[in-house]
Each structure stands twice: as structure tokens, then as C-alpha cells.
Amino acid sequence: MGRKLDPNRPAKRGPGRKARKQRGAEVELARFLPPTLDDSATKLSSHARRRAAKRRIKSEKPQMGKKVLDHQNLTAKEKTLKNANKGKSSQEDNQTSCSTNAATQLTSPALGKKRSRPEESEEEEEESMAFSDEDDLSEDEIMDDYGVSSSSDEDLLPIERAARKQKLEGQDISEDDSEDETPPSRQRVEQEQEKDTDLQLNMEAGECFVLPSGQEIEKEAAQPPDLQLIHQRIKDNMEVLQDFSSKREKERSRQEYLSLLHRDLAAYYSYSDFLIGKMTELFPLSEVVDFLEANEVSRPVTLRTNTLKTRRRDLAQALINRGVNLDPLGKWSKTGLVVYDSSVPIGATPEYLAGHYMLQGASSLLPVMALAPQENERILDMCCAPGGKTSYIAQLMKNTGVILANDSNAERLHSVVGNLHRLGVTNTVVSHCDGRQFPKVLGGFDRVLLDAPCSGTGVISKDPTVKTNKDEKDILRCAHLQKELILSAIDSVNATSESGGYIVYCTCSVLVEENEWVVDYALKKRNVRLVPTGLDFGKEGFTRFKERRFHPSLKSTRRFYPHTHNMDGFFVAKLKKFSNAIPKPLKDEESSGEPTTQRVKDGSAPAPTPTEPLPKKKKGPESKASQQQASKQELSAAVAARKEAKGELKANKKKKQLAASKQSNFQKRSRLLNAAWPSPGGLRAKSAPRKKGSVQRSPQ
Amino acid sequence: DRVYYLSERLLKLATNIPRDNLASLGTCFGKFTKSQKFRLHITALDYLAPYAKYKVWVKPGAEQSFLYGNHLLKSGLGRITESTAQYQGVVVYSMADVPLGFGVAAKTTQECRKVDPMAIVVFHQADIGEYIRHEETLT
Numbered sequence: 062m063g064r065k066l067d068p069n070r071p072a073k074r075g076p077g078r079k080a081r082k083q084r085g086a087e088v089e090l091a092r093f094l095p096p097t098l099d100d101s102a103t104k105l106s107s108h109a110r111r112r113a114a115k116r117r118i119k120s121e122k123p124q125m126g127k128k129v130l131d132h133q134n135l136t137a138k139e140k141t142l143k144n145a146n147k148g149k150s151s152q153e154d155n156q157t158s159c160s161t162n163a164a165t166q167l168t169s170p171a172l173g174k175k176r177s178r179p180e181e182s183e184e185e186e187e188e189s190m191a192f193s194d195e196d197d198l199s200e201d202e203i204m205d206d207y208g209v210s211s212s213s214d215e216d217l218l219p220i221e222r223a224a225r226k227q228k229l230e231g232q233d234i235s236e237d238d239s240e241d242e243t244p245p246s247r248q249r250v251e252q253e254q255e256k257d258t259d260l261q262l263n264m265e266a267g268e269c270f271v272l273p274s275g276q277e278i279e280k281e282a283a284q285p286p287d288l289q290l291i292h293q294r295i296k297d298n299m300e301v302l303q304d305f306s307s308k309r310e311k312e313r314s315r316q317e318y319l320s321l322l323h324r325d326l327a328a329y330y331s332y333s334d335f336l337i338g339k340m341t342e343l344f345p346l347s348e349v350v351d352f353l354e355a356n357e358v359s360r361p362v363t364l365r366t367n368t369l370k371t372r373r374r375d376l377a378q379a380l381i382n383r384g385v386n387l388d389p390l391g392k393w394s395k396t397g398l399v400v401y402d403s404s405v406p407i408g409a410t411p412e413y414l415a416g417h418y419m420l421q422g423a424s425s426l427l428p429v430m431a432l433a434p435q436e437n438e439r440i441l442d443m444c445c446a447p448g449g450k451t452s453y454i455a456q457l458m459k460n461t462g463v464i465l466a467n468d469s470n471a472e473r474l475h476s477v478v479g480n481l482h483r484l485g486v487t488n489t490v491v492s493h494c495d496g497r498q499f500p501k502v503l504g505g506f507d508r509v510l511l512d513a514p515c516s517g518t519g520v521i522s523k524d525p526t527v528k529t530n531k532d533e534k535d536i537l538r539c540a541h542l543q544k545e546l547i548l549s550a551i552d553s554v555n556a557t558s559e560s561g562g563y564i565v566y567c568t569c570s571v572l573v574e575e576n577e578w579v580v581d582y583a584l585k586k587r588n589v590r591l592v593p594t595g596l597d598f599g600k601e602g603f604t605r606f607k608e609r610r611f612h613p614s615l616k617s618t619r620r621f622y623p624h625t626h627n628m629d630g631f632f633v634a635k636l637k638k639f640s641n642a643i644p645k646p647l648k649d650e651e652s653s654g655e656p657t658t659q660r661v662k663d664g665s666a667p668a669p670t671p672t673e674p675l676p677k678k679k680k681g682p683e684s685k686a687s688q689q690q691a692s693k694q695e696l697s698a699a700v701a702a703r704k705e706a707k708g709e710l711k712a713n714k715k716k717k718q719l720a721a722s723k724q725s726n727f728q729k730r731s732r733l734l735n736a737a738w739p740s741p742g743g744l745r746a747k748s749a750p751r752k753k754g755s756v757q758r759s760p761q
Numbered sequence: 762d763r764v765y766y767l768s769e770r771l772l773k774l775a776t777n778i779p780r781d782n783l784a785s786l787g788t789c790f791g792k793f794t795k796s797q798k799f800r801l802h803i804t805a806l807d808y809l810a811p812y813a814k815y816k817v818w819v820k821p822g823a824e825q826s827f828l829y830g831n832h833l834l835k836s837g838l839g840r841i842t843e844s845t846a847q848y849q850g851v852v853v854y855s856m857a858d859v860p861l862g863f864g865v866a867a868k869t870t871q872e873c874r875k876v877d878p879m880a881i882v883v884f885h886q887a888d889i890g891e892y893i894r895h896e897e898t899l900t
Contacts, residue, residue, distance in 0.1 A: 379857070489786070
């Protein structure tokens with residue numbers, strides 16, 4: 062079976078990663094060749110080019126070695142270099158007769174000098190002498206001026222001398238032309254500046270990484286970004302940051318390096334600054350680039366055998382006969398197959414239509430495996446679209462028991478219904494209720510799978526728009542919804558069920574706000590504890606993240622990343638409910654807290670209650686962390702408050718914001734209680750205008 | 762006006778859900794048309810196929826054509842149940858015995874032997890390609 066073209070997979074457009082690397086050769090070349098070679102490049106012989114490169118390196122070397130070098134020496138050299146180039150081109154433009162001469166000058170510098178002499182006037186010759194002097198002087202660390210002259214040619218090698226002379230000739234010629242329009246000195250200054258930045262950029266590409274200055278950044282911002290340069294700079298920057306104490310520039314702080322890195326990463330991979338910030342918080346430096354790079358390539362196509370209708374071996378054989386190149390997914394899955402390439406559209410084979418398999422990401426098998434549904438159970442899939450996980454649950458239950466597949470979006474249920482029928486799943490009721498209303502609609506399930514709606518930061522390879530269209534507010538909004546959902550999911554479970562009482566929470570996001578934070582919140586609010594997911598791979602969840610401290614049992618949650626596991630970024634947590642009772646202190650508070658209901662996007666209120674349901678609860682750090690958060694959430698609270706107070710007076714609004722921020726801790730709890738505990742009016746209370754007025758009076 | 766086939770346990774659970782929020786349950790067999798005729802959906806295929814009296818098998822080359830909604834030609838006909846009457850409803854199978862859809866025999870088995878290869882032998886009624894083609898109106 063040869064590798065065949067997969068028409069199902071979209072053809073990659075634009076320059077691929079390989080192309081990027083290949084283009085890098087140009088950069089490499091540009092480092093050695095003077096940049097304005099365009100029209101004069103043809104005139105240089107290969108020898109001349111080599112010499113030019115050598116000259117270039119020579120001028121850079123002292124810097125690299127960090128020798129104490131007079132800056133002006135460098136600039137003078139640059140100047141001459143630049144002018145040489147300029148001279149070449151301008152000469153070509155102006156004097157056709159001279160062009161042949163110029164060529165000979167460049168190819169044979171020693172000769173060229175003599176030959177070009179007759180063409181140039183006497184004074185120019187003098188000036189060229191002056192220049193040569195200046196050059197030499199600067200090398201001896203003497204301030205150079207046009208008037209000063211000394212001869213230090215003696216200590217130079219003949220070839221060096223020749224090279225210098227050649228440069229100077231170029232200079233002479235350029236001046237010849239430039240005298241017509243602008244005073245030469247001014248032009249030289251301009252050129253010098255140009256050259257300066259140019260050289261500095263090249264230096265960055267070199268071994269010693271130097272942070273660009275502020276004005277350079279400004280300049281770069283004005284131009285379209287040069288991806289090769291940025292890529293190189295990211296690499297170099299990383300190198301420095303990995304070994305910061307030895308490779309840093311003394312006077313630059315780590316902050317500066319990091320901010321440059323963030324900017325470059327954001328530009329190179331076209332992420333929003335916010336998201337890059339989040340990613341770099343999440344991963345160690347070495348992994349960030351891996352992660353971002355992994356988001357650029359799509360994950361392999363995987364499919365799940367529908368064991369209700371066929372066996373994996375039969376399916377694999379049937380697909381191989383159709384010209385599909387596939388392999389078993391991994392040791393951990395008995396039904397998964399990974400497709401390398403296919404000569405037929407994998408989503409439209411007769412086997413697919415007959416429901417023998419489902420196209421499904423490897424990562425979405427995990428939460429169902431963690432859920433481990435048993436036969437004859439009642440199971441709730443809260444956000445089921447497009448039905449992949451639901452059908453997997455049915456498959457594991459062998460079509461026994463009942464599954465309630467719910468999704469809030471009726472549009473998306475078409476695909477659920479289609480997939481379930483196609484796969485021959487018969488034990489499912491499909492509904493579109495709001496997940497937050499759930500225990501009210503129907504409760505007493507043995508297991509609940511909550512695949513919460515999320516920001517999708519784990520599936521950027523599938524949906525690259527996430528890169529730019531998510532910001533802090535979106536994340537917090539997601540997190541808030543997730544907290545509501547997880548509480549209603551927990552409430553829907555019957556803890557006394559002899560086989561179940563489990564909740565699996567998963568998201569396709571990698572952010573802590575949507576994962577650990579939400580689970581930690583649920584641990585505080587309900588009688589649940591985390592249990593091992595039963596997945597023997599994946600990374601452990603965070604127990605501490607920046608200033609936040611989570612419950613130590615969050616270790617048993619699992620994270621999956623595109624760069625380490627080659628599946629979509631994913632988070633899986635399995636919770637066991639051990640009591641149906643909702644912790645008492647919350648009830649008490651609801652009655653008092655209800656009037657102050659406000660939309661607050663935070664859940665990590667301190668856990669001050671003495672009757673905290675969970676054993677081994679770390680109270681100290683949590684409350685501390687939440688203190689810090691409280692200040693953070695003032696903002697989001699204020700935003701939310703503004704939303705609600707639409708149409709009301711401004712002054713009133715401001716008061717409310719103040720009140721909201723003051724009470725944020727208090728409200729958080731009551732608000733979430735309302736969401737999770739649908740007492741009559743609990744959900745409606747959010748928007749009831751009656752509540753708005755009461756916000757201002759402080760409950761404390 | 763849809764007809765669903767489901768277990769009683771499932772039915773009991775479904776009664777708890779508001780009617781407006783219920784999208785589907787169990788397996789959809791078909792629907793009653795406006796003129797009160799019953800029309801089978803392709804989703805019922807899995808239940809009906811094992812009990813089909815008259816079957817038609819399709820050659821692998823013609824599978825794809827049938828799944829795109831075309832009638833079955835003599836050239837694509839693999840096997841056919843003996844003594845199939847004209848205009849008899851049949852279940853269409855692939856040669857690997859995977860049910861592909863419903864059809865109506867255009868010719869009797871006897872006639873099928875004689876006709877030229879391009880003649881239609883089974884009229885297309887429903888096929889599993891509809892899972893992709895008409896996902897929105899499947900049930």
C-alpha cells in the first residue's frame with residue numbers, strides 16, 4: 062500500500078513549513094551579501110562575492126567578540142561599504158562608459174584602483190585618501206575627522222589594504238554622482254543610519270543575540286513583518302532565556318526579553334497578545350513553541366469502530382480494500398483507528414454510511430473512557446453535539462439502558478440525530494434543553510458526561526479563528542457558564558446509585574480558567590471528590606497555577622496536549638458524588654444572598670464555612686488566592702454590572718459597580734447558587750429589575 | 762406525525778422532557794405525509810433489512826452510484842431474489858451484505874435476465890447516502 066493522496070484532507074495552501082525553512086537560505090545569503098546588490102549583483106564575479114562576504118564578516122567580527130570597539134569605526138566601515146554599493150549601482154545608471162571599468166574595479170581591486178584613477182578628478186582622489194586615513198585611524202581608536210590624516214597602512218596585510226582601497230573607490234564614485242543633487246555629507250549620514258540598522262538586524266541573526274531598541278521596533282511595526290527574521294529572533298531569544306544568566310545582555314532585564322518574545326510569537330503565529338500571554342503562562346518556555354507549532358498542523362484523522370455493527374478488524378479490512386491506509390490508534394483504545402491517507406473520501410464510504418464507524422478525534426474518546434458507562438444505566442450527555450461521544454457511550458453500553466443526549470442548540474441536533482440513527486443507536490433520547498436547568502428537567506442519573514462549551518484553545522488546529530477572537534472576557538464568560546453547568550451536572554447525578562454516581566467534566570480548552578478552576582469550584586460547592594480518570598497517560602492537572610492554589614486532588618485530572626500526545630488539547634476530570642445533599646451553609650446563604658444577585662464572573666469565593674464537606678481541604682492558600690482574585694474580578698463584575706444596568710442612569714450605574722466590587726465575594730456564591738439550584742425564580746432572578754435596585758445596599 | 766420505535770423505559774424517561782425540547786428518541790421509522798400516507802425513512806433500514814423477503818444485491822462498482830441516489834441498472838445488479846414480482850419493494854444490499862437502502866423492482870426476476878445492461882432494474886427509493894445528503898430532514 063503506497064501513500065496515496067487523500068482527497069478528503071484539504072490541500073495545504075500557502076508556504077508550508079518546509080518552504081519556510083528553504084526560504085531561510087535567502088536570509089543566510091543576505092547576511093553575507095550587501096543588500097543593495099540587485100542590479101550590480103550580476104557584475105560581481107564569484108571571487109568578488111566571496112571577498113565581499115569576507116569583508117562583511119570582518120566588519121562584524123569585532124562586535125561579536127565584544128571587543129571594545131569604537132562605534133565610529135564601525136559606522137565608517139559601514140559607510141564605506143554602503144557607498145561602495147551605492148556607487149556600483151549609480152555608476153551603472155549614469156555612465157555607461159564607466160560601467161566596464163567599475164566591473165574591473167570590483168573584480169580586481171588592486172588594479173582597479175589604478176585604472177579608475179584617470180577618470181576621477183584630483184580632488185576626489187584626495188578625498189579618497191582622506192577616507193582611507195579615516196578608516197585606518199578609527200581602527201587605532203583615534204577619533205576620526207576628515208582633516209586628520211595618518212598612515213597606519215603598514216600594520217595591515219596587503220590584501221586588507223587592497224580591500225579597503227576598493228571600498229574607497231566605490232565611495233568616491235558615489236560621491237561623484239551625489240554631488241549633483243544633495244550635499245554629500247547629508248546623504249552620507251542618511252546612508253549611515255540606514256546601514257546601521259541593517260547591520261544590527263543582521264547581528265541579531267548572528268550568534269550573539271541583541272535586543273532591538275525601541276526605535277527599531279517602531280520602525281519594524283511600520284513595515285510588513287519579516288517572518289524569517291522573527292523566526293530567527295524567536296529562536297535566539299529562546300536560547301538566551303534558557304540560559305539567562307550567562308547569555309543575557311547585562312543591562313536588559315528578563316522582562317524585556319520576554320516581552321519581545323511574546324510580541325514575536327504573536328506576530329509569527331498570528332495570535333492575539335492575550336492568548337500568547339495565556340499560553341506562555343501555561344507552558345514552560347521550551348514547550349510554548351512546540352505547542353504553537355503543533356497548532357499549525359492538523360491532527361491525524363481518526364475514526365472509531367462502531368462495535369454495535371461491526372468489529373475493528375473487519376472494518377479495517379474493508380477500508381484497506383477501499384484503498385485507505387490505516388493503523389490501530391494506540392494501546393489504550395480498542396476501537397480507534399488512525400487514517401494516514403486514503404484514496405476515497407473517508408467520510409462518504411459505504412461503510413461510513415452504513416454506520417460502521419464514526420469520524421472522531423482521538424481526544425474525544427477519552428472522556429467516554431473515563432466515564433466508563435455500564436450496561437443498563439441512566440446516563441446524561443449534557444452537551445452532546447455532534448453525537449460522537451454519545452454514540453460511543455451507547456456502544457459501550459451495548460445499546461442498553463437509557464441515554465439522554467442534550468444540547469442547547471437545536472440546530473446542532475440534526476447532526477446528532479443523523480449520527481445516532483446511522484450508527485444504529487437506539488437507546489437515546491435527544492433533547493435541546495438548557496443544560497443549566499437540568500436537575501429540574503430530569504435528574505437521578507447514574508453518570509453524567511459534561512463536555513462543556515469552551516473557548517476551544519485546545520483545537521486551534523481545527524479552528525484557527527480562536528487565535529485572534531478570544532479575549533479575557535470570552536474566557537471568563539466560558540468559565541462562568543462552565544461553572545453553572547458543572548453544578549447542574551452534579552445535581553443531576555444520583556449519588557446513591559449502586560453502580561454510578563460519577564460525573565466526567567471535559568473541555569477542549571487548555572486554559573486553567575476553564576478547567577482546574579471550574580473543577581476546584583465544584584469541589585467547594587458540592588459533595589463531590591475527584592477520582593482517577595482511569596486514563597493512564599496524559600499530564601496531571603495543575604494544583605497550583607500562578608497565584609491560584611487548587612485542591613491537591615486535582616492531580617488526578619488529566620490534560621492532553623497537541624504537541625505531546627498528538628491529539629487535540631483536552632482536559633478530563635472525573636468526579637464522584639458521595640452525597641445528594643447540597644452543602645448546608647450554602648442554603649443558608651442563599652436566602653440572605655438572593656437579593657444581591659448579580660452577574661459575577663467568578664466562583665472562587667473563599668471557603669469560610671466550618672462545615673466544608675470535603676476532607677483535607679486546604680483553606681489557607683485558597684482564601685488567600687481568592688483575595689487576590691477578588692481584586693481582579695472587580696473589573697469583570699463591573700462589566701457585568703454595566704450590562705445589567707443598561708438603560709439606567711449613569712450615576713446609578715457607577716454606584717452599582719462600586720457595590721458590586723465590594724460585594725463580589727458574597728455575590729459570587731449566591732449567584733452561582735441560583736444558577737445551580739433552580740429554586741423558583743433562581744434563574745430568572747439574574748435579570749429581574751427588582752434585584753438591581755437592591756444591589757446597592759450592602760449585606761455586610 | 763413521526764413514528765418512532767423505542768423501548769418503554771426510554772419512553773418513560775422521555776415523558777419528562779417538554780415536548781418542544783424533544784428532538785428525537787429511539788429510532789425514527791417514518792412519517793405520515795400530509796395525505797396521511799405512511800412513508801418509511803432510511804433510518805428504519807436496520808430494523809427492516811433482516812426481515813426483507815425480497816432482496817437485491819449490488820455489485821461493488823455500482824454501490825457508489827446507488828448511494829448517490831441513482832436507479833440501479835442491470836449492469837450493476839449482482840443478485841436478485843428469485844420470483845420477485847414487478848414493482849415489489851426490495852431492500853438493496855451490497856455484495857458484502859451491508860444494507861444500502863430501499864428500492865422497487867422495475868422488472869421481475871425473469872425479465873431481468875433478458876434486458877440489456879443499461880436498463881433500470883430497481884428504482885431508487887431511499888439509501889443510506891441520505892445520512893449525508895439530507896441530514897437536516899432525516900427524521
